[in-house]
Amino acid sequence: MKFIWHGQEIEVEAEEGHTFLDIALIAKISPPYSCTEGHCGTCEAILDNGERVRTCQTIPRSDFHVIDYDKAQRN
Numbered sequence: 001m002k003f004i005w006h007g008q009e010i011e012v013e014a015e016e017g018h019t020f021l022d023i024a025l026i027a028k029i030s031p032p033y034s035c036t037e038g039h040c041g042t043c044e045a046i047l048d049n050g051e052r053v054r055t056c057q058t059i060p061r062s063d064f065h066v067i068d069y070d071k072a073q074r075n
């Protein structure tokens with residue numbers, strides 16, 4: 001999967017059973033987050049150019065996702 005953050009595209013291997021936030025943290029991407037419980041919205045990103053998701057609560061369905069933090073910050 002690919003994360004977009006601070007203008008960079010970062011390819012990462014999906015870790016089964018982990019949330020997008022967990023995967024980003026394991027890859028040392030340093031994405032935005034706070035509560036990690038789905039309440040604050042700090043971790044929101046745009047998934048596959050479509051829906052806005054809270055990455056701390058969302059588990060990938062495949063290894064081909066694009067998670068765009070930059071686009072979520074602009075909206």
Ligand code: FES
Binds near residue numbers: 057
């Ligand atoms: S970190 Fe607060 S909703 Fe995800």
